[in-house]
Amino acid sequence: MSHHHDLPLNKDITARFVPKIVALMVYLGTLCFVFTLFMIHSSALWENQLTTPLSVEMPTLKTTEANSLPSRVLDLLNQTPGIQHAAVVPQKEMASLFHSLLGEDIDVDLFSLPIIIDVSLNNQEKVNFQRLEAGLKNISPHVHVTDHRGWQIQVSNLFHTSIFIAFFITILILFGALATATFATKTSLLIHGQVIEILSLVGATNSYIAKQFQVHAFKQALIASIIGSSFAFLTFFGLVILLEKAELPFVVHSSFFSQTLWVFGLAPVFMAFAMMLSVRIAVMKVLRS
Amino acid sequence: MSDFIAQLIGLGHQYKGVPEIFKDVTFGIEKGSFHFLTGPSGSGKSSLLKMLYLGLKPTWGSLQLFGEDTLKMQSRLVPLLRQKIGVIFQEFKLLEHLKVVDNVALPLRVRGVDAKQCRKQAQELLEWVGLGESLDVYPPSLSGGQKQRVAIARAVIAQPELLLADEPTGNVDDNMAMKLLYLFEELNKRGTAVIIATHNPRLIERSAHPHLTLTEGTILQLPKCTVLS
Ligand SMILES: Nc1ncnc2c1ncn2[C@@H]1O[C@H](COP(=O)(O)OP(=O)(O)OP(=O)(O)O)[C@@H](O)[C@H]1O
Numbered sequence A: 001m002s003h004h005h006d007l008p009l010n011k012d013i014t015a016r017f018v019p020k021i022v023a024l025m026v027y028l029g030t031l032c033f034v035f036t037l038f039m040i041h042s043s044a045l046w047e048n049q050l051t052t053p054l055s056v057e058m059p060t061l062k063t064t065e066a067n068s069l070p071s072r073v074l075d076l077l078n079q080t081p082g083i084q085h086a087a088v089v090p091q092k093e094m095a096s097l098f099h100s101l102l103g104e105d106i107d108v109d110l111f112s113l114p115i116i117i118d119v120s121l122n123n124q125e126k127v128n129f130q131r132l133e134a135g136l137k138n139i140s141p142h143v144h145v146t147d148h149r150g151w152q153i154q155v156s157n158l159f160h161t162s163i164f165i166a167f168f169i170t171i172l173i174l175f176g177a178l179a180t181a182t183f184a185t186k187t188s189l190l191i192h193g194q195v196i197e198i199l200s201l202v203g204a205t206n207s208y209i210a211k212q213f214q215v216h217a218f219k220q221a222l223i224a225s226i227i228g229s230s231f232a233f234l235t236f237f238g239l240v241i242l243l244e245k246a247e248l249p250f251v252v253h254s255s256f257f258s259q260t261l262w263v264f265g266l267a268p269v270f271m272a273f274a275m276m277l278s279v280r281i282a283v284m285k286v287l288r289s
Numbered sequence B: 001m002s003d004f005i006a007q008l009i010g011l012g013h014q015y016k017g018v019p020e021i022f023k024d025v026t027f028g029i030e031k032g033s034f035h036f037l038t039g040p041s042g043s044g045k046s047s048l049l050k051m052l053y054l055g056l057k058p059t060w061g062s063l064q065l066f067g068e069d070t071l072k073m074q075s076r077l078v079p080l081l082r083q084k085i086g087v088i089f090q091e092f093k094l095l096e097h098l099k100v101v102d103n104v105a106l107p108l109r110v111r112g113v114d115a116k117q118c119r120k121q122a123q124e125l126l127e128w129v130g131l132g133e134s135l136d137v138y139p140p141s142l143s144g145g146q147k148q149r150v151a152i153a154r155a156v157i158a159q160p161e162l163l164l165a166d167e168p169t170g171n172v173d174d175n176m177a178m179k180l181l182y183l184f185e186e187l188n189k190r191g192t193a194v195i196i197a198t199h200n201p202r203l204i205e206r207s208a209h210p211h212l213t214l215t216e217g218t219i220l221q222l223p224k225c226t227v228l229s
């Protein structure tokens, strides 16, 4: 497309600071959005995998009475209304949990691992928690039942609030960038007032004039956003490597990282179109008055 | 459709804080007509032309342009009417950041003519006004007379239905003035109505067109070839 610059837009003062601000905003916005996705992803994982509403814990005692303890507890649990399923967590799984927390070198047998029963609920009936607790105490005073639902809801709420805030900040950054473009356009309109007047005297329509601003804004935003988004990608990549080196356990699937790449590719295109649109709106509004 | 391109009835204008410049201008511009517009400096010639190209709203009276009542029409029609008018501004109003050839082609470009065609036509016209060597020069490096010829080329390139020329020969020698007058007359023969505001008595003397004089706030229509200085 051969396009003519009837307005010297890339020579004015706004051309010096707008690309830098846009690049910075895209950098921050993209990272913030990826963080939002990360939170959504890990909260979904967490809610799917880590939710055991109730668990029952008992020590491994070396008595004959203790051997029948798990089965008596299981019987009681399975008869309790509102409980769908109760199962003993296998010792292997317990051991691997300990390994993941304390390292592979730990000899798990040194600990006397408790027996843990995971309980899943059926959602139609409510469990009478106090009666269950009393029933279990009746079997053995060493049996404890823990209700995880309270803190699980709290963690869940925390996840959702963080997701909301992160997304909200992303939107704020986007609006910040668009507002910058609008202010800069208004400044540009003032700077080029005389040129615009001459264009309109020779018969240029408002949309012809607006198009000059749009094309300029699109190119400017695209280049600036590609730079901003590239830096965001490098930062993201760096963080991933850093976190992996620190051997922190990600509460996230590794496919998340490859799935997020589209954000870095799409951000510049999205930004360029959004800037073009907001610049058009600003120009048309000023020219009409 | 009437045969008038413009009809001015009881037109007047007053800039804020100064006495009115004219108050009761009534005349019509017919299709294909040719008028000189004279009057002492400060009498309002430029202001009157400005109203005709919709750069200034009349304070009184009414102005019909191409059949539209300019005081009542929608603002989106303004560019469309302006596309039918070519203007040579007293102060040229060239775009300094554009090459001469691009300045001249501007009216074609805003009408959507493709770049190649624009350049070709602008080049032809610039050669005709003696600026064939300066196509790719920027206006600040031109003399007054050269700028004026660029402004003229820009005003006529789109073959407007109405040409408004404000002192179009103020900065050129007699020879060039006559050549430019010939250009305006050629355009007029092809159907363009022409109004030339000028102080140049020789221009008026050497052609047989009627002239309008702005005096005491109204227009006096003088018969052909009468020179009032
Ligand atoms: N923008 C303006 N604001 C206030 N007064 C103005 C403005 N433009 C023109 N005038 C006044 O209006 C009067 C007419 O000006 P105008 O330029 O129309 O005269 P003119 O006939 O073209 O003069 P000249 O022959 O010198 O070009 C002058 O007294 C001028 O001072």
Ligand SMILES: [Mg+2]
Binding pocket: B045, B046, B047, B090, B166
């Ligand atoms: Mg004047």
